[in-house]
Amino acid sequence: MRIVKVETIKLDRFLFVEITTDNDIVGLGESGAWAFLEATAGAVEVFAEYLIGKDPRLIEHHWQSMYRWAHFRGSAIMGALSAIDIALWDILGQHHNAPIHELLGGKVRNKARAYYHVFGRTKEELYAGVKSAREQGFTAVGHLTPFLDTPREEPFFQSYARKIGDAVETVARYREIAGPDMDLCIEIHRRLTPYEAVQFGRAIEPYHPLFLEDPVTPDNFDEMGDVAAKLGIPIATGERLTTIWEFQMLIARKAVQLVRPDICLVGGISGGRKIAALAEASHIGVVPHNPLSVVSTAACLQIAATSATFVLQELPADTWSDVRDKRPASDDMVEGAPTHDGAGFLSISDAPGLGVKLKHSARERFPYRPRRIDTRLHIDGSVVDQ
Ligand SMILES: [Mg+2]
Numbered sequence: 001m002r003i004v005k006v007e008t009i010k011l012d013r014f015l016f017v018e019i020t021t022d023n024d025i026v027g028l029g030e031s032g033a034w035a036f037l038e039a040t041a042g043a044v045e046v047f048a049e050y051l052i053g054k055d056p057r058l059i060e061h062h063w064q065s066m067y068r069w070a071h072f073r074g075s076a077i078m079g080a081l082s083a084i085d086i087a088l089w090d091i092l093g094q095h096h097n098a099p100i101h102e103l104l105g106g107k108v109r110n111k112a113r114a115y116y117h118v119f120g121r122t123k124e125e126l127y128a129g130v131k132s133a134r135e136q137g138f139t140a141v142g143h144l145t146p147f148l149d150t151p152r153e154e155p156f157f158q159s160y161a162r163k164i165g166d167a168v169e170t171v172a173r174y175r176e177i178a179g180p181d182m183d184l185c186i187e188i189h190r191r192l193t194p195y196e197a198v199q200f201g202r203a204i205e206p207y208h209p210l211f212l213e214d215p216v217t218p219d220n221f222d223e224m225g226d227v228a229a230k231l232g233i234p235i236a237t238g239e240r241l242t243t244i245w246e247f248q249m250l251i252a253r254k255a256v257q258l259v260r261p262d263i264c265l266v267g268g269i270s271g272g273r274k275i276a277a278l279a280e281a282s283h284i285g286v287v288p289h290n291p292l293s294v295v296s297t298a299a300c301l302q303i304a305a306t307s308a309t310f311v312l313q314e315l316p317a318d319t320w321s322d323v324r325d326k327r328p329a330s331d332d333m334v335e336g337a338p339t340h341d342g343a344g345f346l347s348i349s350d351a352p353g354l355g356v357k358l359k360h361s362a363r364e365r366f367p368y369r370p371r372r373i374d375t376r377l378h379i380d381g382s383v384v385d386q
Contacts, residue, residue: 001021001022001023001025001055001056001057001091001095002021002022002053002054002055002056003019003020003021003022003051003052003053003054003055003056004020004021004022004052005018005019005020005052006018006019006020006044006047006048006051006052006084007019007020008040008041008044008045009358009363010037010041010368011333011358011362011363011366011367011368012293012327012328012333012366012367012368012369013034013293013327013369013371014030014031014034014037014292014293014295015030015031015033015037015040015041015079015083016028016029016030016031016083016293016295016358017029017030017031017044017080017083017084017086017087018087018358019051019056019084019087019088019091021056021091025056025091025094025095026091026357027056027086027087027088027089027090027091027094027353027354028086028087028090028295028354028356028357028358029082029083029084029085029086029087029088029090029264029268029295029299030082030083030086030264030292030293030295030296030299031044031079031080031082031083031264031265032075032079032082032262032263032264032265032289032292032296033075033076033078033079033080033265034291034292034371035371036075036076036079037079037370038370039076040076040077040079040080040083041080042076043076043077043079043080043081044080044083044084047066047080047081047084050062050065050066050069051084056088056091056092056095057091057092057095059085059088059089059092059270060270062084062088063081063085063267063268063270063271066081066084067081067267073242073243074242075240075242075265078242078243078265078266078267078271079264079265081267081268082263082264082265082266082267082268082271083264083268084268085267085268085269085270085271086263086264086268086269086295086299086354088268089103089268089269089270089302089353089354090353090354091353092353093352093353093354094352094353096352097352098352099302099349099350099351099352099353099355100269100302100353100354101301101302101305101306101348104269104273104302104305104306105306106306107305107306107348108305108306108307108308108310109304109305109310109348110348111341111345111346111347111348112301112304112305112310112313112345112346112348113139113140113311113312113313113344113345113346114138114140114312114313114314114315114340114344114345114346115138115140115141115142115183115185115312115313115314115315116133116136116138116140116141116142116315116317117141117142117143117314117315117316117317118130118133118141118142118143118144118317119143119149119317120148120149121148121149121150121151122148123148123170123173126144126145126148126170126174127173127174127177129141130144130174130177130178130182131177133182134177134178134179134182136340136342137340137341137342137343137344138182138340138344139181139182139183139343139344140182140183140184140185140210140312140344141174141178141182141183141184141185142184142185142187142213142312142314143185143187143291143314144174144184144185144186144187145186145187145188145189146166146167146168146170146171146174146186146188146200146204147163147166147167147170147191149386150376150386152374152375152376152386154376155376155377155378155379156376156377156378156379156384156386157378157379160196163196164196164199164200164203167200168200168203168204171184171186171204171207171209172204172207174207175207175208183209183210183312184207184208184209184210185209185210185211185213185236185287185312186204186209186211186212186213187213187214188212188213188214188215188216189213189214189385189386190214190216190217190218190385191385191386192215192216193216194216194223194226194227197212197215197216197227197231198227198230198231200215201215201227201230201231201233202230202231202232204233205231205232205233208233209233210234210312211233211234211235211236211257211258211287212231212233212234212235212236213235213236213237213260214236214237214239215227215231215235217385218237218238218239218240218241219240221249221250221253221255222253222255224237224250224253224255224256225253225254225255227255228254228255228256228257229254234257234258234285235255235256235257235258236256236257236258236259236260236287237250237255237256237259237260238250238256238259238260238261238275238289239260239261239262239265239289241261241265241266242265242266242267243266243267243271244266244267244271244274244275244278247259247261247266247275247278247279248278251278251279251282251284256284257284257285258284258285258286258287258311259275259278259279259284259285259286259287260287260288260289261275261276261286261288261289261303262288262289262290262296263288263289263290263296263299263300263302263303264292264296264299265289268299269299269302269303272288272299272300272302272303273303273306273307276303276306276307276308276309276310279307279309280307280308280309283309284309285309285310285311285312286303286304286307286309286310286311287310287311287312287313287314288300288303288304288310288313288314289314290313290314290315290316291314291316292316293327293330293333293334294330294333294334294337294338294356295333295334295354295356295358297313297315297316297330297337297338297346298334298336298337298338298349298354298355298356299354300313300314301313301338301346301348301349302354304346304348305348313346315340315346328362328365328366332359332362332365332366333358333359333362333366334356334357334358334359334362335356335357335359336349336351336355336356336357337356338355
């Protein structure tokens with residue numbers, strides 16, 4: 001079996017890679033470098049020159065060849081490598097008529113607990129989102145900010161007391177609405193400095209969040225470790241990281257209790273399973289990051305199926321509450337989309353390979369929508385993280 005074609009497909013907000021073999025197997029993958037998909041597409045072109053004519057079954061060998069041939073790393077390149085890796089696993093599964101998780105040693109669970117995205121531009125929308133997730137049967141909600149995702153054209157200013165006080169009150173209200181049977185995954189999105197994160201984190205401990213995600217900008221592992229040591233709630237981080245070596249350094253600093261590998265960014269299923277093994281060795285939970293399409297969800301579910309310390313799967317809402325960024329429904333994009341059982345769990349497909357196939361109609365229905373730089377400013381004109 002040989003690779004005859006490597007194609008990139010930009011669709012809506014996503015970049016897919018399809019790899020075709022000489023016996024007409026088509027493997028599908030997705031890139032997680034969502035802000036730089038054009039750069040990822042360029043990297044895929046470079047990798048394609050290497051892949052054409054190769055046996056797609058030698059996945060780890062190709063991974064090592066593509067990663068190690070030059071000394072450049074980073075999200076755009078790793079997004080390309082990840083999409084290719086997922087597509088190669090998809091081909092291997094179809095070739096053996098087996099789901100990928102079977103080739104990885106078999107399922108350790110039959111379904112994957114999911115957390116649902118909650119978005120809102122007002123507090124009322126956020127509270128309604130928590131209530132709606134509960135009514136849909138989800139047992140965990142995430143992407144749950146204690147701040148507002150205020151329009152980026154509005155300059156930011158709040159006193160320290162207002163910023164921390166309001167955020168703590170919001171989390172208290174989330175707990176009130178969620179009740180004790182739904183977990184809260186609180187997402188800071190890098191909005192706090194280390195001293196703010198410690199004060200805020202200590203104040204929300206009574207509301208038992210399942211985790212506090214990226215309480216500080218995740219560029220400095222020592223600072224993340226310092227915040228983690230001072231808080232009595234688990235820290236989740238890792239969505240920006242791209243290698244097993246970065247995750248190892250994070251874990252060694254005890255800066256994380258739940259790792260958040262983006263399977264479309266950490267070298268695909270090959271990278272994701274190694275990170276899951278690193279996590280398992282330190283009794284750390286695995287919560288695959290997934291703000292992408294249902295193709296990414298399907299790849300994440302291979303890790304969920306086979307990782308002993310898997311905890312939760314991020315599940316993006318098909319329709320974001322911001323009407324400017326409506327995304328296609330999963331069933332309109334692919335055949336074989338995982339389903340929600342109405343009780344907070346996603347199905348794990350036993351179909352050969354990845355279990356999802358891109359619908360041809362999706363290419364015409366959902367033209368590519370490139371992202372534009374959209375930075376929020378402080379009232380004094382400086383840049384703020386949001
Ligand atoms: Mg996050």
